[in-house]
Amino acid sequence: MAQITMIEAITMAHAWELEHDPSVVLLGEDIGINGGVFRATAGLQQRFGSERVQDTPLAEGMIAGMCVGMAAQGLKPVAEIQFMGFIYPAIDQIVNHMSRMRNRTRGRMSCPVVIRTPHGGGIRSPEHHSESVEALFAHIPGIRVVCPSTPARAYGLLLAAIRDPDPVLFLEPVRIYRYAKQEVANDGKALPLDVCFLLREGTDVTIVTWGAMTVETLKAATQLAAEGISAEVIDLATISPIDSEAILESVARTGRLVIVHEAARNCGVGAEIAAIVAEQGLYDLQAPIQRVTGYDTVMPYFKLEHDYLPSVARIVDAVHATFVD
Amino acid sequence: MAQITMIEAITMAHAWELEHDPSVVLLGEDIGINGGVFRATAGLQQRFGSERVQDTPLAEGMIAGMCVGMAAQGLKPVAEIQFMGFIYPAIDQIVNHMSRMRNRTRGRMSCPVVIRTPHGGGIRSPEHHSESVEALFAHIPGIRVVCPSTPARAYGLLLAAIRDPDPVLFLEPVRIYRYAKQEVANDGKALPLDVCFLLREGTDVTIVTWGAMTVETLKAATQLAAEGISAEVIDLATISPIDSEAILESVARTGRLVIVHEAARNCGVGAEIAAIVAEQGLYDLQAPIQRVTGYDTVMPYFKLEHDYLPSVARIVDAVHATFVD
Amino acid sequence: MKAVAEFKIHYVQMLDPSGQPVADLPAFAHSRDELVKMYRMMVLARTFDTKAVNLQRTGKLGTYPSCLGHEATHVGAGAALRPEDSFAPVYREIGTQYWRGVRMVETLTYWGGDERGNDFSGPKHDFPWSVPIASQTLHAAGAAMAFKIRREPRCALAYVGDGGTSEGAFYEAINLAGARKLPVVFLVVNNRWAISVPIEQQTACATLAQKAIAAGIPGVQVDGNDIIAVRDTLEQALARGRRGEGPTVVEALTYRLSDHTTADDATRYRQEAEVKAAWKIEPLIRTRAFMAATIGWTDADEQLLKTECAQQVEAAVQEFLAMPKQSSDSMFDYVFANQPVRLTVQKALARRYSGKGSH
């Protein structure tokens, strides 16, 4: 078993599913011979042909709308939106059709679609290339939002997303596409959706995060451990629906909650997690909840992006704050 | 001073501003001779001509993109999106340009645009006509989200929105367009943005809501008063940015918080309010926060819409729950 | 200057407004059965339509968009489609749907505010009603892509209105369909109005068929009040699609004789004279005249047909009125196939308050 990066794991999952399910069709801008701007589909068109792995004209609303039509007629489209900042033209189709086709037709038609898109910043990209607007989609009923944090989870969760009978928005954290390699068995085994993953056990504070921010969070946890603070780190993985049981259970044990995400704070997914605990776990809280998030500003162009992204220092300080108040 | 409905107050505010600011231009589908499907612009094209009050071709992305261009060249466009369910094609322009033009150009250009759109359900409308997705826009930096709850507030807040140097999404609660009449002076006086309004003073519980849900909430407060529970009712009015100071101050006095909104619960604006209090007002809370919201389902087609919308009974029960736990 | 590309848009008419043939007619126009079947469906659609408007007036339906004046286009398209083709409607096209097996009670259920109206008992592979203007054009293109990938000789058909041709989605759909040679037909119903906006305000184009040129595909204009021309033109376009020769844009010229919907009042924005003139060229008159001249359709036939249609409609209305409401559970049961815990919890909550309304 080779050590592979997240992007390679994603390619591998695609290949597995293309091979085992003839109804799977990949589509997107530059995903064919070019293999995608991040190489997520490298070699797949060569291997599976230009109908199963399709380059599309340049139109995201079209991609999403095509997915609705293809899925309603029995295919399982897996679409790539080149960057999350370009998903906006697709929102109409995602909200008004894809995520509610099952509901609108009382189950007669459905949309087993996966929309994959790079998520977040930190790699010196041009304007509009560093968005992390998962909250917009988490608010939409009828679509799941998933974000892996390691190669293995990318492989297993992408398989799960493709096999799921409903639409899934699959967010790929660009900062860690090639961050660390991991052994990933190409066994076609999916990981479960709708549950989070425990990345590190702890007893003093629960830190919930997802995607690329797991890196800074785990670093913070290590740093905290050195000071004698035992942090439990939870990777949300499925951002919507949230596995609130697991979070509440952890907070019940630790008594403290810090939420870390890259997106803007206002009405971010962190707010929902805080709200769930303030409703159902209030009496477990020994200190105010802390959110460490992007600011309520436009993600700055890259010279300042590391001033925007939550840092290890901010996470550590937020945990400290839960011990002060 | 005549008693007028909210929709009449909106027309009046438009007329005032068209008369006093030559840079104001109204545009939208069917807003001209037809006066808008809800009659918000009735008579205005006849009075101000078809350039100041323009019918557009049928394309919401176009409307928003035109607003960006017009505003960047010195006009103050006020656009109507016919229903909030049709705002999705406009999101790309709103997020990627309108709300960040000032930031992207370091203030060289800006977008003093108002986008008005009917908000919410409850009037037996067709599919996609009853959306209340304010949370999507509240998450976007650089745009304000405002929602009035009475004719007078509609008049004053719409004037404020048009005069604001930055974009404002102005949500008009359809259920109360013609719900109650009120005396509104046509004096061109704007109300402040970024602050909430105290609708009813109380000492035992704070209920925060906005738009049409103020009606059910005030009814619930009356009912609760009869039982001896004194509820303070806050109308958020500016949904983003949230006036957290006012909410925290109220909760500090009452010790209990219930949030009521029509939109789906998951990652709704209620989550942000709960999160703010769980962070900055935790020690004031004598009971878990309660959210009374739409369910995490597609807004049902109208036969069941009243099973979806938060009811007085649900609000009352939620308040009771803050006294039980 | 060198001309590097040239285009022509043609107009097809077979019956003039008085029912006189003005071109060679296709075979089906010589078949009594086919003519009666088509005419019957037009009369049924119109009978249903009148009834539905009345039901709205008495509070039994919500907002309802009439199909008055569009019957030749809708039924002609229905007749041109094969059962295995896939059809993406907007919100008026009952004439097409009924031909394909959708039941009238389903239409009533839908406009009565109940999602079950989209669960057609008829063609399971037809798309539900689509209110967000022009969005359905992409669904048809997607369906066509599925047919193409699976090598099925099927074609998709999407409707779009004159107003709908201003939405970017429409152009994205036709451009993609052209680029990938998809088996799909885009039927632009130019009824001259998009609510209160007349076609002249919608676009500077002389025809909507010429929008096809922007996709590099054929576009043709047809008299949308002439069911023979509509059916024949669409049969050809659909056959092209099924043969793998690519997409077509067909513009059907017709007129919205009604208000936009029951929530609209067209007298606010359009002239009585225009509507009066349009009544002179509406589709039923000429079909009936043609049938009288060619297959001896009599007043008695007409009367019998009308009675039958009225009875059928009435039966559908009764079935509709007797239908029990969905339970509040139904809000939750179709959001996902695999219901998340959160929804199960909310479903129980909703049950507790169900029927108590918002007060």
Next chain:
Amino acid sequence: MKAVAEFKIHYVQMLDPSGQPVADLPAFAHSRDELVKMYRMMVLARTFDTKAVNLQRTGKLGTYPSCLGHEATHVGAGAALRPEDSFAPVYREIGTQYWRGVRMVETLTYWGGDERGNDFSGPKHDFPWSVPIASQTLHAAGAAMAFKIRREPRCALAYVGDGGTSEGAFYEAINLAGARKLPVVFLVVNNRWAISVPIEQQTACATLAQKAIAAGIPGVQVDGNDIIAVRDTLEQALARGRRGEGPTVVEALTYRLSDHTTADDATRYRQEAEVKAAWKIEPLIRTRAFMAATIGWTDADEQLLKTECAQQVEAAVQEFLAMPKQSSDSMFDYVFANQPVRLTVQKALARRYSGKGSH
């Protein structure tokens, strides 16, 4: 069948690839000053471009999109515009911007990851760079609407790529512009590639100029490597706009000689032979040949110009490298004119962590 509409798309070329005139030339093509000014700007753009690519390679710039091969189109458009017109670029059009007064240091600032690069010291009414493909076409239409409402004799110009013509926004913009007769020109730069997708995959259209037909407006194709033809065609189109005669679509046929951006590797998807052939018809060669033949442009002139351009570029690079970074405050100071409390609080927080990076 009756033809109800006919269209032709014309192609304009004035200098062939070897620099031979193939049509009557406009007055400016006989002016030494104008020719030198245009050529100078093309050489400057190319000099800057090479430097910028190198700066990216050494980590001084982020991803940079080269303009190599587009110089005639970009500079020709710049020369056709008047200062008071408004211009909406995509991301490559430095040749147009520099003509209008944008400074090279601003380009470097922008692609160096700093918003100040959009705060042009030059034409304050020009739009910033626009990465979301085709979105800027609507901004130009909006600007044109402002000009029209204020009765100003100004015209807006929007660029869009061949790939960009697949986005709905583009069609919405041209359709609106046609319907409202707006003073705006849409300049479609057909460089045959949208990253890895060749034009044949993007659309079934023979020309992109014909997209104009879907908006009911004129469309014309021009040799985009021929600066005389580009400038003349655009001058006419812009003048039409300023005279209130409505919008035009101009398709400029050129070729992207570079990778898509510095983040791209075009050898993965396109043939060396195609690129080689394109180098034979690129814009500088023919302009220089034409100048040599008509105004006696010499090798010495050429050498001097190149040295001057190199110096100017070098000065801009030095200015860029010496620019201090923005403070973290700058993230907050332009979100709103009236800063909400929340942002003031966050601004203080950001200051505390500023410069500490994400670790």
